[in-house]
Amino acid sequence: MVDEKRKRIEEDLDDLESYIKEFSDFLPLAVLTVSPLGMIISANKAIQELTGYLCFESVGLYLSDLFLEKEKIKEIEKKIEKEGSFLNQELTLIGKDEKRVPVNVFVSSRNNRQGEYVGFFTALINISEIKTLQQNLEEKVKARTRELEQRIDELERFHDLTVGRELKMLELKKEIKRLKNADQTRSQKNS
Amino acid sequence: MDLEKKAKELKKIKGNIRGEGILADLEYARLKKGEKGVRAVEKKLNELVYKIKFDQIKSMSWYPARIDIIKNYILMDLFNWTKKDIFNMANFSPKASFLVKVLVKYFVSAKKSFEQGPKYWRQQFDFGELQAYEYNDKKKRMIFRIKEYKTDPIMCTVFSGYFLRLAQFVLKSKKVSIKETKCVYKGDPFCEQTIYWE
Numbered sequence: 555m556v557d558e559k560r561k562r563i564e565e566d567l568d569d570l571e572s573y574i575k576e577f578s579d580f581l582p583l584a585v586l587t588v589s590p591l592g593m594i595i596s597a598n599k600a601i602q603e604l605t606g607y608l609c610f611e612s613v614g615l616y617l618s619d620l621f622l623e624k625e626k627i628k629e630i631e632k633k634i635e636k637e638g639s640f641l642n643q644e645l646t647l648i649g650k651d652e653k654r655v656p657v658n659v660f661v662s663s664r665n666n667r668q669g670e671y672v673g674f675f676t677a678l679i680n681i682s683e684i685k686t687l688q689q690n691l692e693e694k695v696k697a698r699t700r701e702l703e704q705r706i707d708e709l710e711r712f713h714d715l716t717v718g719r720e721l722k723m724l725e726l727k728k729e730i731k732r733l734k735n736a737d738q739t740r741s742q743k744n745s
Numbered sequence: 746m747d748l749e750k751k752a753k754e755l756k757k758i759k760g761n762i763r764g765e766g767i768l769a770d771l772e773y774a775r776l777k778k779g780e781k782g783v784r785a786v787e788k789k790l791n792e793l794v795y796k797i798k799f800d801q802i803k804s805m806s807w808y809p810a811r812i813d814i815i816k817n818y819i820l821m822d823l824f825n826w827t828k829k830d831i832f833n834m835a836n837f838s839p840k841a842s843f844l845v846k847v848l849v850k851y852f853v854s855a856k857k858s859f860e861q862g863p864k865y866w867r868q869q870f871d872f873g874e875l876q877a878y879e880y881n882d883k884k885k886r887m888i889f890r891i892k893e894y895k896t897d898p899i900m901c902t903v904f905s906g907y908f909l910r911l912a913q914f915v916l917k918s919k920k921v922s923i924k925e926t927k928c929v930y931k932g933d934p935f936c937e938q939t940i941y942w943e
Contacts, residue, residue, distance in 0.1 A: 567805040
């Protein structure tokens, strides 16, 4: 009876392990389990595409080893231990080949049954494409702004030119009228 | 290495080990020698009367410890591996271990992890005993004693590699080392692993 129960529990554990492994391998975003010391304890397959490190290679590294902003990571670790809060921060990941990848970092603390802090989960989302799109958009906006400024400039010059001409015409008309009046007065005097 | 002789010697070992211990080592062999290498180990293992299919090994199920031990000798024989390679494989093993991921909840501090050592042992083996003998923060060392576990000398190398990785996981130091300070195969009543850090 006890043996049967034990066997069933072991089978359940095996199924659970397979489920966790399959699920974490399926996830398109990199998920890391980090110890209270800041050391990576486990990583899913997606980390490979993001950093070039095999899952097992990343295990045993410090989380700060993977980022350009090392001090920022230490601050996050301290904050998450104190506040246990969820953070979202934009940071720069350094790949195995030193390639830099902008990522959004999500952190969520872990506690054991006694409520003691046992590290945290980290999810990394590659935002390279968003960044490129954002950059392209910013450049386009800048170019359009420059274009518009040029147009406004041209319009202003045109405005100045046409308004100036109008005023000159008005002045000339007034002058002609004045001359005509003067001529008429002179003619009347003579006659 | 006379593998057949070794396999016969190991037949007397009665204890069991969790499947994940074998699987994690195979993951290392796969990294170093590819799937072909792992298949070669499986073939050799089956030739030596240990009928087992690696694909069917379940992490949490129990398997005869002798399979885990002879596997080390097969790796040494097939790929000319030395004890250093076996040490490296054992040092890698916790990285691929499901149990370590689950037991990370004990990694609150180095001392707590040390105290949980015996519990961790019982989750890996159904025989032998791990004693968390001494944790000394001043001397920067911790001592584990392995009792009632006399199987094969290669396991001393395995334990050294494995314990070192667990210590590397929980110690706030990049300079961690391990030394076997007592050995049951050298006349001591038990094996003792001492971990040092700076």
